Amino acid sequence: MPILPKGNQVYAADLVSIREAQIRINPHIHKTPLLSSQTLNNLSGRNLFFKAECFQKGASFKFRGACNSILSLNDRQVGNGVVTHSSGNHAGAVALAAKMRGIPSYIVIPENAPECKVKNVKRYGGQVIFSQSTMLSREHTANKVHQETGAVFIHPYNDKHVISGQGTVGLELLEQVPELDAIVIPISGGGLISGITLAVKSINPSIQVFAAEPEGANDAALSKAKGEIVKLDEINTIADGLRASLGDLTWPVVRDLVDDIITVNELEIINAMKLCYEILKVVVEPSAAVGLAAVLSEKFKCNASTNSTKNVGIILTGGNVDLSVLWDSINK
Amino acid sequence: MPILPKGNQVYAADLVSIREAQIRINPHIHKTPLLSSQTLNNLSGRNLFFKAECFQKGASFKFRGACNSILSLNDRQVGNGVVTHSSGNHAGAVALAAKMRGIPSYIVIPENAPECKVKNVKRYGGQVIFSQSTMLSREHTANKVHQETGAVFIHPYNDKHVISGQGTVGLELLEQVPELDAIVIPISGGGLISGITLAVKSINPSIQVFAAEPEGANDAALSKAKGEIVKLDEINTIADGLRASLGDLTWPVVRDLVDDIITVNELEIINAMKLCYEILKVVVEPSAAVGLAAVLSEKFKCNASTNSTKNVGIILTGGNVDLSVLWDSINK
Incomplete structure (x- = not known):
């Protein structure tokens, strides 16, 4: 129903x-x-x-959503990798899903994020880019990475x-x-x-x-x-x-x-x-x-x-x- | 085979x-x-x-063994409950299995046992009896409880x-x-x-x-x-x-x-x-x-x-x- x-x-x-x-x-x-x-x-x-x-x-x-998102893209779309901004679990999830698919990931992390979550991103091979902690700085930095690399943006929830x-x-x-x-x-x-x-x-x-x-x-x-x-x-x-x-x-x-x-x-x-x-x-x-x-x-x-x-x-x-x-x- | x-x-x-x-x-x-x-x-x-x-x-x-042991006894045998000595998980396991069967349990615990394990025994309704930390004191105390109550002894492994x-x-x-x-x-x-x-x-x-x-x-x-x-x-x-x-x-x-x-x-x-x-x-x-x-x-x-x-x-x-x-x- x-x-x-x-x-x-x-x-x-x-x-x-x-x-x-x-x-x-x-x-x-x-x-x-x-x-x-x-x-x-x-x-x-x-x-x-x-x-x-x-x-x-x-x-x-978070790995479920990141995985579905990245696997839904075709090879041409993900050719330049993926980018996201996250202070938390979405960051590690995107890095891990990207590694699984064999593409680069760029993870914008606010400078005040918990150390253990930064460590996860690195463990999964994500490239960490620090931003200031405001949402504006996070979005701005992620957008810059997108423009420079052509990486597809993966939103954490929307x-x-x-x-x-x-x-x-x-x-x-x-x-x-x-x-x-x-x-x-x-x-x-x-x-x-x-x-x-x-x-x-x-x-x-x-x-x-x-x-x-x-x-x-x-x-x-x-x-x-x-x-x-x-x-x-x-x-x-x-x-x-x-x-x-x-x-x-x-x-x-x-x-x-x-x-x-x-x-x-x-x-x-x-x-x-x-x-x-x-x-x-x-x-x-x-x-x-x-x-x-x-x-x-x-x-x-x-x-x-x-x-x-x-x-x-x-x-x-x-x-x-x-x-x-x-x-x-x-x-x- | x-x-x-x-x-x-x-x-x-x-x-x-x-x-x-x-x-x-x-x-x-x-x-x-x-x-x-x-x-x-x-x-x-x-x-x-x-x-x-x-x-x-x-x-x-430990709950598996304690449970099998206590459920293997007949109603007459467990009429006076069960007794054991343990500084650890067997203590809580016997208390929990006895509670499940609706019989009393007497748990001899050496005075140096970890607090969290004593807490478990109490949470499951076991009666805690402290002994000295030597194996001799533990066995002596458990034996005394057995003689006074008629409770069946449940060994932790043997x-x-x-x-x-x-x-x-x-x-x-x-x-x-x-x-x-x-x-x-x-x-x-x-x-x-x-x-x-x-x-x-x-x-x-x-x-x-x-x-x-x-x-x-x-x-x-x-x-x-x-x-x-x-x-x-x-x-x-x-x-x-x-x-x-x-x-x-x-x-x-x-x-x-x-x-x-x-x-x-x-x-x-x-x-x-x-x-x-x-x-x-x-x-x-x-x-x-x-x-x-x-x-x-x-x-x-x-x-x-x-x-x-x-x-x-x-x-x-x-x-x-x-x-x-x-x-x-x-x-x-």
Whole structure:
């Protein structure tokens, strides 16, 4: 049963493009496992199914979109390589997908990006070009590289191939847990949640989709409340992967099809991160714990629409985090 | 094709008892996922398949053996509960399996045991009884509890039901990677390696089994070299789960059927642990990284018998580790 767009809205991806993406990228990605824990089920009062995209190649779901995007281009188009700007997981994902295809990648990284994410890009053979930390400087630098090299720009989320690639997380999750009632997904630029929502609601429109967002980067919640894209002047959260704003391709899906946006504070994020390490035994970056934080929040528990929500999927989005404090303590 | 015991040797478990264990415990355990990484394949020059028992209930493979042991007892036998002594994962595993069966558990823990492992026992409802850290004090205290309560003693490894339970790791691994050439398994008391060896060599005698052991607790390597059980006066390793000595039920399997024992130093263990966190994105305790440390060691790479060993299974045995230094650094 296809999703009926509201009014004349046509979304950037659909079940067909997401299934095509799945066929295209399946030989190259990891089918990530589901994890579960009775302790966390008891804590939340639901059955939680954690989709561990931190075990994806490049350690985040971003590889799916980058891979689909780069494999969708023909040999002539990618002859000069690809370029992107990213402070995070998209950077490593593009470098890895480009390496796989045997083409050069130019990755513009703001000078304040976490060291571990820069290291990933280098490990995968990407050429790192530093910019200032403002979005203007990032875009300007990437554009300059594009003009100088002819490399194709791969947007981190506002791109139909990227959205379709991320949507494959939803297809896999539904194969693994067909009886799913809801999915909770950290939101930033909206590529992941758009793709998953278009995938799962096309297959089963009754599945609820909730976005999870840090209070200190709550532009998606404000956008949804106001009915138009809101951008924040200041962003303040430990979740370094959730700092982007919605794009014109992701916003319509969030506006029309995402059921609600749950915001969580920094303490809730850190507590959820701790549970991921101590109970689930997975290494997640702070952004990846925001979904669990939302499910454990009073807001989610008291949300009337979740009264009969029993089986909940949570996307653990990525695992790139600097753990040097741990190794320093062992080497002492 | 059954294993032919050397001489008149009868081993503590066999394919039949291990398959029975699998049927008995399957409804209660997690079928743990396999993880893999191109980066680690490149580093080792092999295809590595990580069996992530850190995602098992209680966060270690020990739940399999404890579960099989406790479910093998009849209602009359377990009427007074179970007792064990352990400084580690067997403690939590017995408490959890007893809770599942609805019987009391008495867990004797040496006063120097890691806090996170004591916490697990309490979380699962086990009654903690502290002893001094010597094996004599542990055994004496457990025996006293047994006499006072009538609780059945569950040995951590020198027990046929425990060995059969741990052997189910081998059955699962072979289902997941039928083309396996070798398995590398951290060794302590020998319960895990005995069970896995008896399982996989019964199905495919050409599979190599290697034990991995810290140099600072190399009693199994010394035993194998000497042809009899050697106990160490002093043990010195970060791998707190690998401090036990072989038992009379596990030793014959190690002596006759384990192909070789690879020892690794502390730096190799810490480096492998770092790779587990940073590349595989799994939370492992130091003992669980010893298998990877062995595979990456020169000793393994230069071992003539591994020349054509391509597909290697590695058991990530457990994930109970104190990460408070990480949370302290975030809360600063």
